Structures are given as structure tokens and as C-alpha cells.
Amino acid sequence: MQYVNLGRTGLKVSRLCLGTMNFGxxxxxxxxxxxxxKAIETGVNFFDSADVYGGPQTPDMEKGFGTSEEIIGRWLEKSGKRNDIVLATKCYQPMGLGPNDRRLSAYHIRQACEDSLRRLKTDRIDLYQMHHIDRTTPWEEIWQAMELLVQQGKVLYIGSSNFAGWDIATAQGMARQRNFMGLVSEQSLYNLTVRALELEVIPACRHYGLGLIPWSPIG
Structure with missing residues (x-):
């Protein structure tokens, strides 16, 4: 297995990342x-999940909601492999029917992180990713909430997912103003048949030192 630095960080991750959207x-x-x-046996040390994975990804249906994280948590507890993996998950998607059970307000980020930690049965999330851009919440609020999670040791690195190049630039500009590291990775749809990232997202990642995590890489 090949290992590379995640973006401009010193963190080493396997070139292959195990996606867990279908667990549960x-x-x-x-x-x-x-x-x-098997992933651990073959050298994969990078596991990716999200709070909505494992079911219909809608709060209107109770069955299977958040199941992927719960399965990973039980496996971690049983296997004792927590310190052998880089654990990534995400927040943003609706996790309830209330108006504050979604998106990237400080209110929801805090609650989403606590819930993911509980489901994953861990004291930290190594890479906490914003699942989508939230243009209704100011970056000052988002970064303040993320900074607090980092200070508390609940989150180590911050990433984005499904961001446009302009979103990455805006996020990093605001992070620099706050003397905060900001984003270290971007996770996007990228494969031989979907290559729009090459226009602006990949150049933005290169400019700001973000690692690129393709999802659905074989389409």
C-alpha cells in the first residue's frame, strides 16, 4: 500500500480510502x-463515513439513519483498531425534522459532532468534513465553531466535500484571517466520465494545499 500526506498536512493516509456509505x-x-x-490487513488506514450514511439519508425515515457510523463504532470497539486508522466523517445533511437539524450553523455543527462521536464510539474525529457548502451561514460562524472543536481535541483536521473552487478560496481566505489552518482536503465526485473538477476545483486544491479525495472514482 502507498501512503501519502493528506494535502499540506503531516498526516499519512493510504492512497486508497475505504468508503462506508453502504454500511447498514x-x-x-x-x-x-x-x-x-480486510482493509486493515491490506494496509488501508483511511476510513470515510458521514452522519447520514447507512440508510435513506433523510430524517423522514427512522430506519437505518446514522447506521454507518454506528457499525464503524461497534467494529472499532470490538477490534481495538482505533489508533490504526484515520477516521473521517461529515456533517451538514438533515439529521432531524427541526430547522436547526441541518446545514452548518454553529448550533448544528456542535450537535452533529457530538452525535457522530457517540455513534463512532471515539473521542475524536480525525477529518471532519463539511458535506456541502452552506451559503446561508457566514464563514466567521463556521470557522469559530470548527476552531472550538479543534481546541477541545474532538476534531483534528477540517475538510470540505462537494465545494466549488470559489467556495474553497473563500473558506481559505477567511481561515487565514483568523490564523486558522482551514481546509486540508476536498472530497468530490471525480472519475473518467465526470471531470469538471479539472477546471477550477483541482487548481484551487493545488493552490491552497488541499488533498483531493475522489468519491465514486470508478463511476
Whole structure:
């Protein structure tokens, strides 16, 4: 297995990242355990999830909501492999029916992080990613909330997902004003048939030192 630095950080991650969106949905718990065991065996140390993974990804349906993180948490507790992996998850998507159960307000970021920590049965999230851009919440508020999580040791690095190049530039400009590291990675749809990232997102990642995590890389 090849290992590379995640963007401009000193963190080493495997070139291959294990995505867990289907854990609890298309993939049952025992099969998910086998997949994670095999990933560790082959040298994969980078696991990616999200608070909405493992079910319909809508708060209107109770069954399966947040299941991916719960399965990973039980596997971590059983295997004792927490310190062998770089654990990534995400927030933004609706996690309830209330008006503040979604997006990137400081209110929701704090609650979403606490809930993910509980489901994952861990004291920290190594890479906490904003699942989508939130243009209704100011970056001053978002970064203040993220800075607090970093200060508390609940989050180590911050990433984005599905951001445009302009969003990355705006985020990093505001982070620099606050003397904060800001984003270290961007996770986007990228494969041989979907290459729009090459126009602006990849140049932005290169300019600001963000690692690129393609999702659905084989389409």
C-alpha cells in the first residue's frame, strides 16, 4: 500500500480510502466487519463515513439513519483498531425534522459532532468534513465553531466535500484571517466520465494545499 500526506498536512493516509456509505444499507453489519478487517490487513488506514450514511439519508425515515457510523463504532470497539486508522466523517445533511437539524450553523455543527462521536464510539474525529457548502451561514460562524472543536481535541483536521473552487478560496481566505489552518482536503465526485473538477476545483486544491479525495472514482 502507498501512503501519502493528506494535502499540506503531516498526516499519512493510504492512497486508497475505504468508503462506508453502504454500511447498514446494501452491506449488512457482519459483511462490513469483514470489509474493514480486510482493509486493515491490506494496509488501508483511511476510513470515510458521514452522519447520514447507512440508510435513506433523510430524517423522514427512522430506519437505518446514522447506521454507518454506528457499525464503524461497534467494529472499532470490538477490534481495538482505533489508533490504526484515520477516521473521517461529515456533517451538514438533515439529521432531524427541526430547522436547526441541518446545514452548518454553529448550533448544528456542535450537535452533529457530538452525535457522530457517540455513534463512532471515539473521542475524536480525525477529518471532519463539511458535506456541502452552506451559503446561508457566514464563514466567521463556521470557522469559530470548527476552531472550538479543534481546541477541545474532538476534531483534528477540517475538510470540505462537494465545494466549488470559489467556495474553497473563500473558506481559505477567511481561515487565514483568523490564523486558522482551514481546509486540508476536498472530497468530490471525480472519475473518467465526470471531470469538471479539472477546471477550477483541482487548481484551487493545488493552490491552497488541499488533498483531493475522489468519491465514486470508478463511476
Amino acid at each position: 444499507d446494501a452491506t449488512d453489519e457482519q459483511t462490513a466487519y469483514q470489509i474493514m478487517d
